[in-house]
Amino acid sequence: MTGKNSPSPHTSASAPADKPQETNDTKLYTIIVFSENLAGVLNSVTNVFTRRQLNIESLNVSASAYEHIHRYTITTYTDERTIRTLVKQLEKKIDVLHAQYFTNDEIFIMDQALYKIATAKLVENREISKAIRLHDGKIVEVNNTYAIVSKEGLPEETLALYEKLKGFDCLLQYVSSGVVAVTKSVREPLAEFLYLREEEKRAMEQPLDL
Amino acid sequence: MTQKITGAEILMKALLDEGVKTLFGYPGGAIMPVYDALYDYRDRLNHILVRHEQAAAHAAEGFARVSGQTGVCLVTSGPGATNTITGIADAMMDSTPIVVITGQVGTQMLGSDAFQECDVVDITQPITKWAYQIRSAKDVAWAVHRAFYIAGSGRPGPVVLDFAKNAQLELAEYVPGTIDFIRSYVPVPATAKSSIIQAADLINAAKRPLVLVGQGVELGNAVEELKSFLEKAGLPAGCTLHGLSALPSDHPLNVGMLGMHGSLGSNKKTQECDLLIAVGMRFDDRITGKLETYARQAKKIHFDIDPSEINKNVEVDVAVLGDCKKTLPAVTELLKATDHAEWRDSFREWDALEKERVIEPQIHPAEGPLRMGEVIRRVSELSQHKAVMVTDVGQNQMMAARYFRFSQKRSVVTSGGMGTMGYGLPAAIGATFGAPERTVCLFLGDGGLQMTIEELGTIMEQQAPVKIVLLNNNYLGNVRQWQQLFFRHRYSFTPMMNPDYEKIAEAYDIPARTVTDRAELDNAITEMLQTQGPFLLQAAVMEEDNVMPMCCPGHDVDDMILTSEELSH
Ligand SMILES: Cc1ncc(C[n+]2csc(CCOP(=O)(O)OP(=O)(O)O)c2C)c(N)n1
Numbered sequence: 001m002t003g004k005n006s007p008s009p010h011t012s013a014s015a016p017a018d019k020p021q022e023t024n025d026t027k028l029y030t031i032i033v034f035s036e037n038l039a040g041v042l043n044s045v046t047n048v049f050t051r052r053q054l055n056i057e058s059l060n061v062s063a064s065a066y067e068h069i070h071r072y073t074i075t076t077y078t079d080e081r082t083i084r085t086l087v088k089q090l091e092k093k094i095d096v097l098h099a100q101y102f103t104n105d106e107i108f109i110m111d112q113a114l115y116k117i118a119t120a121k122l123v124e125n126r127e128i129s130k131a132i133r134l135h136d137g138k139i140v141e142v143n144n145t146y147a148i149v150s151k152e153g154l155p156e157e158t159l160a161l162y163e164k165l166k167g168f169d170c171l172l173q174y175v176s177s178g179v180v181a182v183t184k185s186v187r188e189p190l191a192e193f194l195y196l197r198e199e200e201k202r203a204m205e206q207p208l209d210l
Numbered sequence: 211m212t213q214k215i216t217g218a219e220i221l222m223k224a225l226l227d228e229g230v231k232t233l234f235g236y237p238g239g240a241i242m243p244v245y246d247a248l249y250d251y252r253d254r255l256n257h258i259l260v261r262h263e264q265a266a267a268h269a270a271e272g273f274a275r276v277s278g279q280t281g282v283c284l285v286t287s288g289p290g291a292t293n294t295i296t297g298i299a300d301a302m303m304d305s306t307p308i309v310v311i312t313g314q315v316g317t318q319m320l321g322s323d324a325f326q327e328c329d330v331v332d333i334t335q336p337i338t339k340w341a342y343q344i345r346s347a348k349d350v351a352w353a354v355h356r357a358f359y360i361a362g363s364g365r366p367g368p369v370v371l372d373f374a375k376n377a378q379l380e381l382a383e384y385v386p387g388t389i390d391f392i393r394s395y396v397p398v399p400a401t402a403k404s405s406i407i408q409a410a411d412l413i414n415a416a417k418r419p420l421v422l423v424g425q426g427v428e429l430g431n432a433v434e435e436l437k438s439f440l441e442k443a444g445l446p447a448g449c450t451l452h453g454l455s456a457l458p459s460d461h462p463l464n465v466g467m468l469g470m471h472g473s474l475g476s477n478k479k480t481q482e483c484d485l486l487i488a489v490g491m492r493f494d495d496r497i498t499g500k501l502e503t504y505a506r507q508a509k510k511i512h513f514d515i516d517p518s519e520i521n522k523n524v525e526v527d528v529a530v531l532g533d534c535k536k537t538l539p540a541v542t543e544l545l546k547a548t549d550h551a552e553w554r555d556s557f558r559e560w561d562a563l564e565k566e567r568v569i570e571p572q573i574h575p576a577e578g579p580l581r582m583g584e585v586i587r588r589v590s591e592l593s594q595h596k597a598v599m600v601t602d603v604g605q606n607q608m609m610a611a612r613y614f615r616f617s618q619k620r621s622v623v624t625s626g627g628m629g630t631m632g633y634g635l636p637a638a639i640g641a642t643f644g645a646p647e648r649t650v651c652l653f654l655g656d657g658g659l660q661m662t663i664e665e666l667g668t669i670m671e672q673q674a675p676v677k678i679v680l681l682n683n684n685y686l687g688n689v690r691q692w693q694q695l696f697f698r699h700r701y702s703f704t705p706m707m708n709p710d711y712e713k714i715a716e717a718y719d720i721p722a723r724t725v726t727d728r729a730e731l732d733n734a735i736t737e738m739l740q741t742q743g744p745f746l747l748q749a750a751v752m753e754e755d756n757v758m759p760m761c762c763p764g765h766d767v768d769d770m771i772l773t774s775e776e777l778s779h
């Protein structure tokens with residue numbers, strides 16, 4: 001991930017030239033991981049990437065629909081062969097419940113961005129508010145010094161507004177949440193996994209039918 | 211209501227409930243409450259005081275490898291904990307079940323750079339199956355039971371329990387219990403019925419099948435199941451370094467060791483077989499040689515308990531996931547009884563060539579200095595091929611793997627994945643505790659012995675009956691061999707001045723003998739084997755000998771040289 005002082009944003013679509021880009025065999029994968037909510041799991045998840053020096057483009061950790069289960073959305077550029085093994089190595093971690101990788105056409109993704117801009121510039125240059133409107137940004141706060149714009153969308157959309165505002169030289173801060181994603185599949189593998197494990201546990205506890 | 215006891219004493223009780231009888235350790239400040247509790251449990255828990263914490267971890271590994279039980283070590287925080295890192299990483303690579311209990315400063319002091327504070331959980335997370343910090347006494351029993359369940363189940367491996375000092379001192383109740391289910395952890399993946407059928411179909415259709423036997427067979431306790439599988443369909447089988455004792459060396463279907471210094475036949479035939487059947491092995495680069503050309507002509511089946519091993523290095527046609535103790539018989543059931551006699555016999559011309567050019571000169575040299583091969587083979591013969599073979603790393607290791615013979619399972623104790631010099635001596639100590647009824651023969655080099663030579667102190671104190679065979683060539687021989695072959699004979703820091711090892715042994719009160727003369731070899735080995743307790747036998751072996759045959763790095767697996775001279779052509 002980009003260092004804290006880096007001026008450039010680090011969404012998936014903004015990889016500078018020295019970062020791995022989409023090539024013939026590398027592309028952007030989104031990995032969705034579910035784990036027990038325990039201290040230290042995040043570290044063991046990122047270990048699987050760092051041991052291969054794979055750059056994590058974005059990482060989002062949040063609660064899942066299930067109690068005590070955390071959901072990680074991670075994006076990285078790599079090749080199919082690597083991602084296949086990597087996901088199995090993630091799943092092998094004791095506290096990881098389920099891990100799966102997706103390409104962009106298999107998931108709905110969303111990114112949330114905030115832009116802090118100088119009020120003086122906003123007032124001075126009418127093109128700025130026009131751009132915000134055109135890009136579907138929402139001004140959520142204005143005071144004498146700054147204004148805050150919020151926008152959600154695909155990573156390339158939040159990035160496009162960033163590029164635009166940067167061009168106006170009005171940006172004080174910019175942050176993007178990194179993508180979150182839900183799958184398009186009709187199956188819910190985590191639910192299936194949890195159900196199966198429940199069944200297995202019940203079978204273990206039941207006295208053997210002889 | 212049960213009485214409250216300290217977290218340290220709960221640890222003792224939980225260890226006993228897990229069946230632990232032996233632990234290897236070294237005390238220090240942050241683990242003192244545990245050592246104090248241990249004082250009252252000395253009659254039930256045999257604590258072996260090592261001389262360096264690295265050795266505690268390797269001894270636990272050696273114990274686990276021969277016994278099939280989880281090895282335990284106990285060390286203090288900071289440097290005590292970091293000294294075990296090499297052993298933990300070694301156990302991870304070689305799937306060896308150990309539980310390492312490290313002391314830690316009190317939880318209130320965490321993050322303050324307290325004396326001997328070290329973030330052990332973070333350091334060990336990438337090299338363990340599980341690393342956990344015990345922060346309160348009421349967590350102790352749960353953590354210990356979980357640790358043993360994780361270390362020993364599925365594909366085994368190391369677990370670290372970082373035991374904060376306040377948790378050792380706090381009081382809590384001990385409620386006995388066990389853990390055999392963790393929701394997020396599936397130790398044995400489900401076997402697809404279809405994979406069993408597909409595997410059997412491929413084997414039944416194969417004309418030239420070759421089985422690769424890995425340590426998974428012994429870990430899965432499936433030695434008999436493997437034998438029935440091989441015998442029913444007459445399947446020739448090669449073994450990995452860790453798989454060597456999963457199939458008796460003299461079994462008619464055993465075609466020798468695989469890989470870099472393996473048998474000529476098994477490597478040649480890897481490139482000729484029409485079906486490769488891997489059982490509990492992981493296609494390490496020391497086995498496959500150049501991956502891009504490895505057995506391209508063959509269909510492949512992979513039996514494994516770890517789904518992440520499937521298609522990791524080698525793409526396979528059928529993956530049979532699950533416990534090989536169950537999957538092997540299920541496939542065997544569907545096999546046509548046959549013998550592939552002609553195919554099996556086709557290995558023999560390579561065996562004959564290897565025997566004439568490499569093996570005979572190693573084990574029956576007519577003249578010249580002693581050679582490693584003959585020493586190892588005689589030790590094996592004079593112990594009726596029944597001993598446990600422990601090795602260090604280097605030429606001594608590869609020669610031992612090539613020339614020691616096996617008739618019993620769980621007889622190989624060596625550092626394969628990590629290739630850890632210094633592993634041998636402490637692992638052999640551990641093996642004498644894990645298999646007290648067996649003879650334990652250790653082969654090591656002059657380099658490796660000096661890496662953990664302090665353990666002679668442990669051997670002395672415990673009278674651990676390790677038969678130490680020092681194959682002294684006055685070189686870091688394995689590296690010297692590579693320098694000779696690939697770095698134009700430039701021996702950069704591989705010649706080594708050696709101390710008088712007999713004097714060292716004498717200082718530790720360990721009987722010792724040096725043999726330089728072929729005529730004395732048998733007598734010296736017999737003396738070693740007949741002496742009660744430990745013995746150091748130093749063999750002065752040929753200095754610039756090479757392990758052959760060899761598949762040179764980056765070459766196809768069947769491209770093996772028989773002598774170093776061949777390389778210059
Ligand atoms: C801890 C460690 N350091 C370095 C090496 C690299 N290495 C592999 S074999 C070897 C030489 C071993 O020499 P010796 O113990 O005398 O055994 P020999 O090969 O001569 O039998 C070395 C330095 C290693 N495997 N492990």
Ligand SMILES: [Mg+2]
Pocket residue numbers: 655656657681682683684685686687
């Ligand atoms: Mg040497």
